[in-house]
Amino acid sequence: MHDVVIAGAGPVGLFLAGELALAGCSVLVLERDDALSSPWKALPLGLRGLNAGSAETFYRRGLLDAVIGASRADATKVGAAPGAVEAPAPRDVSHFAGMGLDAADIDVASLPYRLPSPAMEGFMTSLEAVGTVLAERAAAAGVHVVRGAAVTAVTQEDESVVATAGGQEYGARWLVGCDGGRSTVRRLAGFDFVGTEPLFTGYVAQVDFADPDPAKLPFGFNLTANGMYLRTPFEGHLGMMDFDGGAFDRSQPLTREHLQDVLRRITGTDVTLNGVHRASSFTDRAMQVTTYREGRVLLAGDAAHIHSPLGGQGLNLGIGDAVNLGWKLAATVHGTAPEDVLDTYTGERHPVGAAVLDWSRAQVATMKPGPNAPALRRLVHDLMSTPSGTTHVHRQTTGLFHRYDLGGEHPLIGCTAPDFRYEDGTSLGKLLRQGQGVVLDFSRDRALEPAARRWNGRIRYVPGSPRDDLGLSALLIRPDGVVAWAGEHPDDRVMFERAAARWFGSAED
Incomplete structure (x- = not known):
C-alpha cells in the first residue's frame, strides 16, 4: 500500500508527487494517457503562462532554470526565437478582458515587503516543457507513474482508499484527484461541483491562413463587436471566443468551414483558412467544488475548479494548490501534523480559487458583445489605466499577493515570504x-x-x-x-x- 495515490500526471499531479516524495512519502501516479508528449501539450497548442508566483515556487524547489530551459527548447522546435518564451522588461501586466496594461503604471510603493528575486517576473512556457521537468523530478525521487491507467472506481475505508484503474486495484492511505476539469475522481468520490454556466464557446486551433499577413488579422488579443480573437507569434496559432452561450462546445465536428465562418463573423473580414491541423473547443463555465476534501480523497488543480482560460490563471492556480497541499499531506502521513492541518488546505485554497473564478467571470462579462459593451469597455479600460487600477490588476494576476487568513496582525503573515538574501550567496x-x-x-x-x-x-x-x-x-x-x-x-x-x-x-x- 502506498502512502498516496495521485490520479493524473499533468503538471499539478507531478508537482504534488514530487513534493510528497521530497518529504519521504511513497507515491504512485495513475495517468489515463499513454504518452507524456502530445501536440496538445507542446507549442503552440500547449502554450501557457507562468505567473511570478508559480515561477517563485519553481525557484524555491530548484526547478526554475530547468523549466525556463525546457521552455526555450520547446520554442526552438517550432521555429520561434529562443527568447520567445520570456517577456521583455518591463513586462506588460497581463491583460484584463483582452485589454493590455503598462507595467510602468504599477504603484510599487504600495507593494510593501518585496525583495528582488530571480522569479519576480513570469514567462511563457508549454505544458510539455513543465511536464517534462516535473516528470524527471518525480522519477528521480522514486515516484512510479503508471500510464494508460484511467481510474474507474474509488472505494474509501476508515484508514485507506482504493482506486481501480486498468482492471487493477491500487490501495493507499490517501488519494488525490489531479485528473482535470472532467475529473473522474471528483465524480466517483461524490464532491459537489457548483458554479455558473457558459456565455461563449471558445476555440483554439492550429491552422493555415490563405493570407497570413498580420495587417489583416493583427497579433494579440483583438476585441470586436462580435467576440474576440487571438493570434500569437507562433505560426497558425489561433484562438476565438464566440458568444453563443456555449452551445457549440463539443456538440459538432470542428470543421474548417465552421472555424472559418466563426472567424469571419468575429473579425468582420473575408479571411480564408486553407486548412486546419488541430482544433478543440472550450467554454467559460466556472465551477468549483464546495470542499477540496471528502474523507481520504482530495482534489487539486482543474479537478477542483474550472473556468475560462482568460488571464492564464488555470495552471498557476493548480501549482498553488499542489505546493499548499504537499507538505500538509506529507506531515499527516508521517503523523507529525496537528490534527486539523489538512483541513486548512480547503480553508486556504478555496477562497483563492473562488477569486480566480470571479476574475474570469468579470472578464467575460466585460467582453460580451452588445449595444452597451463599448461603453463598458471604455470605462473599465480608463479605470484600469490609472496607477491604482494597474496595480490592482498586477496584484490579482501576479500570484505574489494572496494572503491566507492565518491570524496575527503583521501584514506579512499569510503571504509569500520575500526572498531574503545573505552576503554568502544564501537566499x-x-x-x-x-x-x-x-x-x-x-x-x-x-x-x-x-x-x-x-x-x-x-x-x-x-x-x-x-x-x-x-x-x-x-x-x-x-x-x-x-x-x-x-x-x-x-x-x-x-x-x-x-x-x-x-x-x-x-x-x-
Whole structure:
C-alpha cells in the first residue's frame, strides 16, 4: 500500500508527487494517457503562462532554470526565437478582458515587503516543457507513474482508499484527484461541483491562413463587436471566443468551414483558412467544488475548479494548490501534523480559487458583445489605466499577493515570504529547496535558537543578518514559502512557539 495515490500526471499531479516524495512519502501516479508528449501539450497548442508566483515556487524547489530551459527548447522546435518564451522588461501586466496594461503604471510603493528575486517576473512556457521537468523530478525521487491507467472506481475505508484503474486495484492511505476539469475522481468520490454556466464557446486551433499577413488579422488579443480573437507569434496559432452561450462546445465536428465562418463573423473580414491541423473547443463555465476534501480523497488543480482560460490563471492556480497541499499531506502521513492541518488546505485554497473564478467571470462579462459593451469597455479600460487600477490588476494576476487568513496582525503573515538574501550567496529560495519549514533569526544573540531546535528535522534554523531585513527580527516560514509568523522584537519567543506548534506539531523535549 502506498502512502498516496495521485490520479493524473499533468503538471499539478507531478508537482504534488514530487513534493510528497521530497518529504519521504511513497507515491504512485495513475495517468489515463499513454504518452507524456502530445501536440496538445507542446507549442503552440500547449502554450501557457507562468505567473511570478508559480515561477517563485519553481525557484524555491530548484526547478526554475530547468523549466525556463525546457521552455526555450520547446520554442526552438517550432521555429520561434529562443527568447520567445520570456517577456521583455518591463513586462506588460497581463491583460484584463483582452485589454493590455503598462507595467510602468504599477504603484510599487504600495507593494510593501518585496525583495528582488530571480522569479519576480513570469514567462511563457508549454505544458510539455513543465511536464517534462516535473516528470524527471518525480522519477528521480522514486515516484512510479503508471500510464494508460484511467481510474474507474474509488472505494474509501476508515484508514485507506482504493482506486481501480486498468482492471487493477491500487490501495493507499490517501488519494488525490489531479485528473482535470472532467475529473473522474471528483465524480466517483461524490464532491459537489457548483458554479455558473457558459456565455461563449471558445476555440483554439492550429491552422493555415490563405493570407497570413498580420495587417489583416493583427497579433494579440483583438476585441470586436462580435467576440474576440487571438493570434500569437507562433505560426497558425489561433484562438476565438464566440458568444453563443456555449452551445457549440463539443456538440459538432470542428470543421474548417465552421472555424472559418466563426472567424469571419468575429473579425468582420473575408479571411480564408486553407486548412486546419488541430482544433478543440472550450467554454467559460466556472465551477468549483464546495470542499477540496471528502474523507481520504482530495482534489487539486482543474479537478477542483474550472473556468475560462482568460488571464492564464488555470495552471498557476493548480501549482498553488499542489505546493499548499504537499507538505500538509506529507506531515499527516508521517503523523507529525496537528490534527486539523489538512483541513486548512480547503480553508486556504478555496477562497483563492473562488477569486480566480470571479476574475474570469468579470472578464467575460466585460467582453460580451452588445449595444452597451463599448461603453463598458471604455470605462473599465480608463479605470484600469490609472496607477491604482494597474496595480490592482498586477496584484490579482501576479500570484505574489494572496494572503491566507492565518491570524496575527503583521501584514506579512499569510503571504509569500520575500526572498531574503545573505552576503554568502544564501537566499530564502535556496533554503526552501528541501521542503522544510525555515526559521530566519536576524537577532544578534540568536534569541530563537533554543526554541527552534526543538522542531529539528521539521524546521530549519537559520541565524544571521540578511542584506535587508525589512525591519523584522525573525520569521517562521512554512515549506510552501508562506510566512506563518513574523516578529519585530527579539523577545517574541512565545509567539514563535505557538505558531510553530500550530503548523509543525508538538516540539521535541
